[in-house]
Amino acid sequence: MRYAFFLGCMIPLRLPHIERATRMALEAVGVELLDMEGASCCGEPISIQSLDREAWIALAARNLCIAEEMKADILTICSGCYETLKTANVSMKRETSLRERINEKLSAIGKEFRGTIEVKNIIEVLGEVGEERIKAHLKRPLKGIRVAAHPGCHLLRPSEIIQFDDPMRPVLLDRLIRLLGAESIQYPKKMLCCGAGLRLVDLEKANKLVEMKLSLIESAETDCIVLVCPYCMIQYDLTQRMIKREDKAPFNIPVLYYSELLSLALGFSPSEIGLRFHRTSVEPLLKKLP
Amino acid sequence: MSEGMPEDLAALIKEKVVHCFQCGSCVGSCPTARAIPEYNPRRMMEELILGRWRGVLSGRMIWLCTLCHTCYEVCPQGVGISHIIVELRNHAARMGLAPPEYLNNVRQVASTGWTSPLTGAVQRIRKELGLPEVKTAGVEEVGRLIELTELGRMMGEQRS
Numbered sequence: 001m002r003y004a005f006f007l008g009c010m011i012p013l014r015l016p017h018i019e020r021a022t023r024m025a026l027e028a029v030g031v032e033l034l035d036m037e038g039a040s041c042c043g044e045p046i047s048i049q050s051l052d053r054e055a056w057i058a059l060a061a062r063n064l065c066i067a068e069e070m071k072a073d074i075l076t077i078c079s080g081c082y083e084t085l086k087t088a089n090v091s092m093k094r095e096t097s098l099r100e101r102i103n104e105k106l107s108a109i110g111k112e113f114r115g116t117i118e119v120k121n122i123i124e125v126l127g128e129v130g131e132e133r134i135k136a137h138l139k140r141p142l143k144g145i146r147v148a149a150h151p152g153c154h155l156l157r158p159s160e161i162i163q164f165d166d167p168m169r170p171v172l173l174d175r176l177i178r179l180l181g182a183e184s185i186q187y188p189k190k191m192l193c194c195g196a197g198l199r200l201v202d203l204e205k206a207n208k209l210v211e212m213k214l215s216l217i218e219s220a221e222t223d224c225i226v227l228v229c230p231y232c233m234i235q236y237d238l239t240q241r242m243i244k245r246e247d248k249a250p251f252n253i254p255v256l257y258y259s260e261l262l263s264l265a266l267g268f269s270p271s272e273i274g275l276r277f278h279r280t281s282v283e284p285l286l287k288k289l290p
Numbered sequence: 291m292s293e294g295m296p297e298d299l300a301a302l303i304k305e306k307v308v309h310c311f312q313c314g315s316c317v318g319s320c321p322t323a324r325a326i327p328e329y330n331p332r333r334m335m336e337e338l339i340l341g342r343w344r345g346v347l348s349g350r351m352i353w354l355c356t357l358c359h360t361c362y363e364v365c366p367q368g369v370g371i372s373h374i375i376v377e378l379r380n381h382a383a384r385m386g387l388a389p390p391e392y393l394n395n396v397r398q399v400a401s402t403g404w405t406s407p408l409t410g411a412v413q414r415i416r417k418e419l420g421l422p423e424v425k426t427a428g429v430e431e432v433g434r435l436i437e438l439t440e441l442g443r444m445m446g447e448q449r450s
Binding site for chain 2: 009010012013014016017019020023035036037038039040041044045046047048049050051052053054055058059062105106108109111153154157158159160167168191192193195196197198200201202205206208209212274277
């Protein structure tokens, strides 16, 4: 099982510890990761999609071409990259006229989109590895750990393009959490957006949204939040430190990317996967580990 | 009322937006509406149906959507509101109404190939974690593609 490993920007350039845990965990369960020479920003789903959808598709198409040349499907680890690359891939396979317009632009840089690969997310790829195979590698089952899963938006929606899990009642991330021996708890407004998409134009309101979500998660008595998107990670992990509450102590909820949780269950130590680089301390979770 | 309306915007309203029967499912499920009560995608669709597209395009509201696509999923009429909002933003951007924060992001991508700079601090952390050096981002090709699109024209106008 080998994939063109699409890193995007936020993980390698701002949250490299997530890249570390992801490489270690995936390789441990038998996924070979091929680095993509020359891959850039996916195409950027917030600013660039909003300003010029066709430029968004063109930039994504260039990255798709690199994987096509490698003859490998793409594995994304950011939900923004996933939405971008998947939308470009699916739309150009469906719409001949779009594909022709984009290929005309790509010809200026000597590339051509052929539609020969698929774009997948990390949950999807771990599903292909299979529960039995992952289970066989587990060294430290996370028994008794209560996890609040945050699937996020672009892993699932718009469903017409994404076609992965149920867009409003997903189950696959929860299933992978339970596979590690942990409990995936239910909490109110689980499917509500973290607010990251508002950060650019209204940071205060973006923070208000994540504060509301953190309060609901805190009330559900969880040991950590688990997610699969670096933009959600920044909202929950970094913004959490900045929220001042008048009547209560600051939030203190550890936030992990799924591959970090998986790495712990596979027996990697917190120091080798760089959990110290989280802004919100993960110590309360580590103390509870069996 | 539809005087001067770009053709593709008129077609979008005729084919999609007119199906909105104002139930408000979009508002009820919208994260932004929780944080900003004035934000109301139902009213935005109503304004378009009533022909007040200029006000919608020049207002701040279209830029407050997080693009979570929940309204896209819950709309009983299949209006595809989040996609409509992307189209409205594209039109507004062509009219020179894009928020500067968005244009700054594009500038970063056009000049480095990435949305974030590669800082010395991150390079040190990567080394400490035993991660490979960050690969080049094909920045010349990225810049060339941007030049060939409408986005390139927008960025050019920004500079001049």
